Amino acid sequence: MTFANAGTLGAVPGRRDELVAHLTRRGPRLADAGCLLYEVGVNDDEPDTVFVVELWTSAGAHRASLELPEVQQAIAEARPMLSGQFGGFRFEVVGSPLRATT
Amino acid sequence: MTFANAGTLGAVPGRRDELVAHLTRRGPRLADAGCLLYEVGVNDDEPDTVFVVELWTSAGAHRASLELPEVQQAIAEARPMLSGQFGGFRFEVVGSPLRATT
Numbered sequence: 001m002t003f004a005n006a007g008t009l010g011a012v013p014g015r016r017d018e019l020v021a022h023l024t025r026r027g028p029r030l031a032d033a034g035c036l037l038y039e040v041g042v043n044d045d046e047p048d049t050v051f052v053v054e055l056w057t058s059a060g061a062h063r064a065s066l067e068l069p070e071v072q073q074a075i076a077e078a079r080p081m082l083s084g085q086f087g088g089f090r091f092e093v094v095g096s097p098l099r100a101t102t
Numbered sequence: 103m104t105f106a107n108a109g110t111l112g113a114v115p116g117r118r119d120e121l122v123a124h125l126t127r128r129g130p131r132l133a134d135a136g137c138l139l140y141e142v143g144v145n146d147d148e149p150d151t152v153f154v155v156e157l158w159t160s161a162g163a164h165r166a167s168l169e170l171p172e173v174q175q176a177i178a179e180a181r182p183m184l185s186g187q188f189g190g191f192r193f194e195v196v197g198s199p200l201r202a203t204t
Contacts, residue, residue: 004141008191024202025199038199039195089153097128
């Protein structure tokens with residue numbers, strides 16, 4: 001079942017755009033790992049936060065991706081840019097009004 | 103610029119699945135209105151909440167969609183199923199590691 005992660009990552013003040021650049025760098029193995037969508041963005045009302053929405057083929061695929069060496073390295077590199085504040089939510093996708101047939 | 107909305111909608115206890123069914127009914131004009139993605143789901147850790155992630159061609163397209171008669175009607179129909187608790191966040195999409203070329 002498709003799994004969704006919607007998250008907020010607090011950035012160290014002044015380092016938001018650097019964190020965005022880091023998160024949007026090409027992840028050549030993400031698609032193979034089951035990542036269907038990974039959108040990264042900003043909202044100037046919250047200038048020290050980076051926002052992500054992700055879709056994965058399953059919650060297990062998402063969990064397993066966190067163990068990939070490439071992802072572990074990316075997390076380590078991001079750590080100095082992170083304030084330590086995280087938010088958001090996760091869910092199992094049930095459907096979409098764009099795909100519904102009735 | 104692509105606009106993202108990630109939201110939580112509190113449901114009246116016992117009416118979550120009815121709200122999910124309502125939100126996943128076919129919305130034939132959504133794509134024309136600029137809706138690129140609209141995923142609806144649940145998380146059994148929060149049994150009275152419905153989760154959505156949406157992507158739109160722009161924040162303006164999202165805002166304008168709320169005025170469509172079809173959407174106004176859907177909102178009115180949903181009202182008795184909603185507890186009044188809402189959460190989430192909105193952002194402008196900057197990029198994706200799945201689309202990046204460098």
